[in-house]
Amino acid sequence: MKPYSMAVKAVILDGSGRCLLLRRSADSRNFPGRWEWPGGKVDPGEDFVSALVRETREETGLEIEITGLAGATTFEMPKVKVVLLSMEARPAGGEVRLSSEHDAWEWVPLKELSHRPQPNAIQSFVLAYAHRKTGAAPPRTRAEV
Amino acid sequence: MKPYSMAVKAVILDGSGRCLLLRRSADSRNFPGRWEWPGGKVDPGEDFVSALVRETREETGLEIEITGLAGATTFEMPKVKVVLLSMEARPAGGEVRLSSEHDAWEWVPLKELSHRPQPNAIQSFVLAYAHRKTGAAPPRTRAEV
Numbered sequence: 167m168k169p170y171s172m173a174v175k176a177v178i179l180d181g182s183g184r185c186l187l188l189r190r191s192a193d194s195r196n197f198p199g200r201w202e203w204p205g206g207k208v209d210p211g212e213d214f215v216s217a218l219v220r221e222t223r224e225e226t227g228l229e230i231e232i233t234g235l236a237g238a239t240t241f242e243m244p245k246v247k248v249v250l251l252s253m254e255a256r257p258a259g260g261e262v263r264l265s266s267e268h269d270a271w272e273w274v275p276l277k278e279l280s281h282r283p284q285p286n287a288i289q290s291f292v293l294a295y296a297h298r299k300t301g302a303a304p305p306r307t308r309a310e311v
Numbered sequence: 312m313k314p315y316s317m318a319v320k321a322v323i324l325d326g327s328g329r330c331l332l333l334r335r336s337a338d339s340r341n342f343p344g345r346w347e348w349p350g351g352k353v354d355p356g357e358d359f360v361s362a363l364v365r366e367t368r369e370e371t372g373l374e375i376e377i378t379g380l381a382g383a384t385t386f387e388m389p390k391v392k393v394v395l396l397s398m399e400a401r402p403a404g405g406e407v408r409l410s411s412e413h414d415a416w417e418w419v420p421l422k423e424l425s426h427r428p429q430p431n432a433i434q435s436f437v438l439a440y441a442h443r444k445t446g447a448a449p450p451r452t453r454a455e456v
Contacts, residue, residue: 170360170377211356214394215315232315235394238383249359249380251396
């Protein structure tokens with residue numbers, strides 16, 4: 167049976183209804199060209215807050231302050247089942263500076279998240295979040311919560 | 312600002328639409344007499360799966376196999392904000408044997424979860440889960456997801 171692992175994502179909100187999206191580099195092994203919130207795997211022995219702050223700093227150059235829970239979903243990868251925990255946050259310092267993992271970034275209104283292709287595994291989850299927050303068009307499939 | 316910590320709960324399902332609920336002992340500091348899924352805090356350095364298996368074993372004597380995500384919610388305690396991750400599981404060995412933390416246990420149909428008083432902080436979350444799984448009466452308040 168596949169083991170479960172945990173990943174975290176930061177929904178960094180700018181106070182004007184926009185969140186920071188990053189575009190995965192064209193040579194990414196997983197989901198090239200797709201837009202996503204910053205984040206990544208929780209390392210062994212690491213708590214989810216430290217992982218979220220570390221991954222966000224590595225991928226965006228930003229410091230963040232967590233402000234709440236965005237939601238959780240789950241999906242399968244070749245070797246593991248992933249539980250993805252998404253936390254809302256606000257910028258708390260730094261300027262956006264990408265790692266090689268991404269090649270573009272943009273503050274995107276939550277109502278326009280459906281215009282950015284996301285990794286298939288989490289698209290319905292992301293759109294359901296935007297729907298709850300804004301009343302934007304509902305997701306095409308039932309999202310896991 | 313209060314730090315965030317993580318707690319985990321196991322929704323142990325018996326294959327007949329029932330889950331295992333434990334009643335908190337009358338002398339519990341928090342939520343005495345309330346019914347809950349087994350689980351507890353994730354210890355420093357511990358991953359969420361190990362914490363879930365450990366807490367379930369301590370509180371119920373049961374071994375479990377995780378089968379999916381039930382959902383996530385958040386609430387405030389005096390010193391921390393808690394992100395509560397609930398995972399569905401099935402029994403995988405052992406007989407129910409309670410710790411001193413609880414004084415009763417029962418396999419409760421998901422449709423009847425609303426008949427068991429739960430900790431206020433998570434009641435709407437628990438009932439929203441039951442609603443999604445069964446079409447039972449919707450929760451009285453909007454649940455966080």
